[in-house]
Amino acid sequence: MPKRNDLTVREGDTLTPGGFVRTLAQKPIISVFLGGDGREKDTVLLLGLVSREVRGVRSPFVYEASKNGMRDHIEVADLTAAFAVDPGTSVLVIGPVQGVKDDGSFVQRTGESDKAVILKPRDLDVLPQGSLFLAGRLPGWAKEHMTDRGIAFEEILSRDDFAFYNAVPTAEGAVYLAIGNTDFTLFGSNVAVLGFGRTGIVMARTLQGLGARVTVVARNPGARSGAWALGYATMDFGAFTTNPSRFDVIFNTVPALVITAEVIDRLRKDCLIIDLASSPGGTDFEAAAKRGLKALLAPGLPAKFAPKTASKILAMVIADAVAKNWPHLAPDLDRIGGELL
Incomplete structure (x- = not known):
């Protein structure tokens, strides 16, 4: 059976020798x-085969599918209409990977005259x-509202599998940016990796593989000892703040202000x-600009530098999250995922 790689799935497709066919009513x-x-293409394909209908609110791939004539893929103008269903129907909402902000806004496909769609409590009332x-990510008010209404939710960025899978294209994208914004090789350079969580672990390993002299900066003694056991130099943030001038490139993964104005004043130009780190990052960008230092905020690198890989990663993680919350779909998702991914 050939793998699907476009948005042309139709009702009645048979995906296995035994026949996996469901009518819309089923x-x-x-x-x-x-x-x-x-990065949602593979997820749209995957869920399209277990859903009676796929709706999109400013979603680029649902919009593309609807324009390509897929009758069960519909672009909807507002959230209330998107969430409204017949009795006995469940709704699976896939929000953007970057998350929904506190004001209900989110990354969306917009034309020049389009006003941004905002998620509000009244929209959740329809689910x-x-x-x-x-x-x-989801704002606190939305999580509280859904808990009160018996709606399950999960924040994808909190999942270890998603973070580790995405750390690989993130590290490769960061290396690309470093090479494109310096006039020296990473080989032999002194580089600092701030934070030794999931992204920091893969970032340090990638840089070490290129021959860079890697120092891991971490608050937690356990993280520092783990980095030491893997062959990296280590320091805590106190030592880093006092003496950061040895570094040629600094890669920050900590979502808190750690590259302060004090640190920037001590860096080489x-x-x-x-x-x-997630926006707004962990750098005082204003202080960096005043000093003439090049500082790049670079979230979301997987979708920018490896969109095909990022799409498959998202689909795998979404499929797992759906299967855990709705176990009756697990066999179907496994079967279809094997064909698509």
Whole structure:
């Protein structure tokens, strides 16, 4: 059976020798995609085969599918309409990987005259009990509202599997940025990796493989000892703040202000900062600009530098999250995922 690699799936497709065919009436799920950054293609394909209908609110790939004539993929203008379903139907909401902000806004496909769509409590009121909401991050008010209404949710950015899978294209994208913004090789350079969590672990390993002299900076003694056991030099943030001038490139993964104005004043002027933490990052960018240092805020690198890989990663993690929350779908998702991914 050939693997699917485009948005041309139709009702009645048979995906296994034994025949995996469901009529629309046998699919009691509506999938709704909110916005997106371009890595949702495989997830749209995957969920399209277990959903009676796929709806998109400013979603680039649902919009593309609807324009390509897929009758069960519909672009919807507002969230209330997107979440409204017949009794007995469950709704699976896929929010953007970057998450929904506190004000309800999210990354979305917009035209020049489009006003941004904002998620509000009244939209969540339309979701039936037993629905599932998946997104990178969700604001506290939304989580409280869904808990009160019996709607399950999960924040994808909190998952270890998603973080480790994405750490690989993140590290490769960060290396690309470093090479493109310096006039020296990473080989033999003194580089600092701030933070030794999931992204920091892969970032340090990637840089070490290129021959860089890697120092891991971490608050936690356990993280520092783990980095030491893997062959990296280590220091805590106190030592880093006092003496950061030895570094040619700094890769930050800590989502808190750690590259302060004090640190920036002590860096060499040719030092490059690549901040991989979620916006607003962990760098005082204003202080860096005043000093003439090049500091790049670079979140979301997987979708920018490896969109095909990022798309498959998201689909795998979404499929696992759906299967754990709705176990009755696990066999179907495994079977279809083997064909698509």
